[in-house]
Amino acid sequence: MNSLLIILKKELKDxxxxxxxxxxxxxxxxxxxxxxxxxxxxxxxxxxKDIKTYNKIGFCYELSEAELNIAKELNIEVIYKxxxxxxxxxxxxxxxxxxxxxxxxxxxxxxxGENTTFAVDLVNNYFHKYKExxxxxxxxxxxxxxxxxxxxxxxxxxxxxxxxxxxxYIFTYGFLFIIMAxxxxxxxxxxxxxxxxxxxxxxxxxxxxxxxxxxxxxxxFLSVFISNFITGILSLIFYYFSLILSGNMFxxxxxxxxxxxxxxxxxxxxxxxxxxxxxxxxxxxxxxKCKTFKEAQSALTPFTFLSLxxxxxxxxxxxxxxxxxxxxxxLNFVLLFQDLMNGSLNILYLIVMFIxxxxxxxxxxxxxxxxxxSEKIII
Amino acid sequence: MLTVKNIKKKFIKLEKNNKKIEIYANNGISFTANEGMxxxxxxxxxxxKTTLLRIVAGIIEPTEGTVDYDxxxxxxxxxxxxxxxxxxxxxxxxxxxxxxxxxxxxxxEVYGVQKTQIKKRIEEISKKLEMDSFLYNRISSLSTGQTQxxxxxxxxxxxxxxxxxxxxxxxxDIISSQIILDFIKEEKKRGKTILYSTHYMxxxxxxxxxxxxxxxxxLVKEGTPDRIKKDTKTTNLRDAFFxxxxxxxxx
Numbered sequence: 115m116n117s118l119l120i121i122l123k124k125e126l127k128d129x130x131x132x133x134x135x136x137x138x139x140x141x142x143x144x145x146x147x148x149x150x151x152x153x154x155x156x157x158x159x160x161x162x163k164d165i166k167t168y169n170k171i172g173f174c175y176e177l178s179e180a181e182l183n184i185a186k187e188l189n190i191e192v193i194y195k196x197x198x199x200x201x202x203x204x205x206x207x208x209x210x211x212x213x214x215x216x217x218x219x220x221x222x223x224x225x226x227g228e229n230t231t232f233a234v235d236l237v238n239n240y241f242h243k244y245k246e247x248x249x250x251x252x253x254x255x256x257x258x259x260x261x262x263x264x265x266x267x268x269x270x271x272x273x274x275x276x277x278x279x280x281x282x283y284i285f286t287y288g289f290l291f292i293i294m295a296x297x298x299x300x301x302x303x304x305x306x307x308x309x310x311x312x313x314x315x316x317x318x319x320x321x322x323x324x325x326x327x328x329x330x331x332x333x334x335f336l337s338v339f340i341s342n343f344i345t346g347i348l349s350l351i352f353y354y355f356s357l358i359l360s361g362n363m364f365x366x367x368x369x370x371x372x373x374x375x376x377x378x379x380x381x382x383x384x385x386x387x388x389x390x391x392x393x394x395x396x397x398x399x400x401x402x403k404c405k406t407f408k409e410a411q412s413a414l415t416p417f418t419f420l421s422l423x424x425x426x427x428x429x430x431x432x433x434x435x436x437x438x439x440x441x442x443x444x445l446n447f448v449l450l451f452q453d454l455m456n457g458s459l460n461i462l463y464l465i466v467m468f469i470x471x472x473x474x475x476x477x478x479x480x481x482x483x484x485x486x487x488s489e490k491i492i493i
Numbered sequence: 494m495l496t497v498k499n500i501k502k503k504f505i506k507l508e509k510n511n512k513k514i515e516i517y518a519n520n521g522i523s524f525t526a527n528e529g530m531x532x533x534x535x536x537x538x539x540x541x542k543t544t545l546l547r548i549v550a551g552i553i554e555p556t557e558g559t560v561d562y563d564x565x566x567x568x569x570x571x572x573x574x575x576x577x578x579x580x581x582x583x584x585x586x587x588x589x590x591x592x593x594x595x596x597x598x599x600x601x602e603v604y605g606v607q608k609t610q611i612k613k614r615i616e617e618i619s620k621k622l623e624m625d626s627f628l629y630n631r632i633s634s635l636s637t638g639q640t641q642x643x644x645x646x647x648x649x650x651x652x653x654x655x656x657x658x659x660x661x662x663x664x665x666d667i668i669s670s671q672i673i674l675d676f677i678k679e680e681k682k683r684g685k686t687i688l689y690s691t692h693y694m695x696x697x698x699x700x701x702x703x704x705x706x707x708x709x710x711x712l713v714k715e716g717t718p719d720r721i722k723k724d725t726k727t728t729n730l731r732d733a734f735f736x737x738x739x740x741x742x743x744x
Binding site: 116117120123124127128131132314315316318319321322323324325326 | 550552572573576580582584585587589590591595599600603604647
């Protein structure tokens, strides 16, 4: 135990005195507020986009009074010019879309872009209304009750908003970024403590010490874990306050409580602890097999994406938790986090998540200790 | 007493055509080193000296054979034996994020030096090796010679019974080399057993009591420097070595 503490102390000195390890550990969490506030600002901008930025529509034909009324109703700013002039205006950014006409066919002209997409939606809405106006007019002219025909069936929406889309999005992505921050900050100290030590030639010295390989590796493992844990906790703090700040700053969160409930906070805290242990084990196991620092860094880079990708995919395809998926590291964290947010957390899945992760960590430690018992680690 | 019996170390080398070939870095080496003896392990680069010393220091395991310290088998008493060992090689590097003092303190703790004695012991060694002016400086800021002195201090901190020194003077300037040679002589006087490998034959001739000549993993000659010179009818160990292996061309 004493040897383990000596190694841990030595490794922590290495981490805290190495500028790169320290910056990885402390600076990465600062990215969390930038991401959360940045994403919220983007959502806010999209959801509350000013119509004036996409309502200038060019027409190369005269609009009837009825068409003008519909355009006015939809806040469309009508610009009349011939086709070539409209094309030039569009290219100069003076209008957002222009409509040409051949017989009864109307053509919407433009190039894919953020404002054009909004303008196309607006003009499609305009033509939908104009089409409806022409249909009613035709039916009335032929003595058919247009109202009865057009509204032959009624459809009413009774969909209650269970969750705010943006809230769900920002909560989940924020959580995923905490996981990613831990992964990124784990690679450097893990590489430095294993492949780096080998490359610098200090591993040979360490192996001649009267210390069991188990203590050497546990000391290294715990130092990487502590570094990860600090990153995770800092990220959680930043995540917590960024959510509160975003909730007060942006309209999209109006009427929504963005303060993390205590249960969720504790869940994230537990996941940070578990994941910090897990990724410390993974990074040390991989980096120990490498001969140089550079080789280890290259080998560990994919893990940064692997930590983020399953959770992101699960969120995008609305994957639901299951007993089987509760065994899958990283994915289980995100699925159960979403269950918790939805108030449908299954305790069995939670227990499976904890136990399976602890088993994986134990296996990883076994593998690393075996690696350090073998002379291959030094040759 | 250090007893090495029939040490063999096999490595597998992968050829270009993916064919595996077995290479013996050490092939049946045996020797004994008594207290107060400087035992030189001589041979050219690639002879198997480093492998032999790494096995003796417990860094790597032999394919065959045993290493005993004071009748204790290394494999079964690793931690206990390592407490009485100090290993220093030309390639040995030390942690440069800590100060010399911090490193020596850590080594003292690792080797089980009594807490109350640690500071006193560091001060003694620092005085002996003239390290006072840089004792509290980070190792990364020290010169090669100063770093090597810290390395020697690291070996001395637990007052070991056995020193294993693998080409410890290799690549060092004349002053730094002399510091190591003086340290070896002094420790011999204190009754310590020193296993010293080098490819500088003249250096070995000056300090070794007994010499093992190794070539291509095999022990080709052993004895006191005088005995070897007499047997080979040469005036120095360099000529003796070439006479034994059959000349420079053959080597």
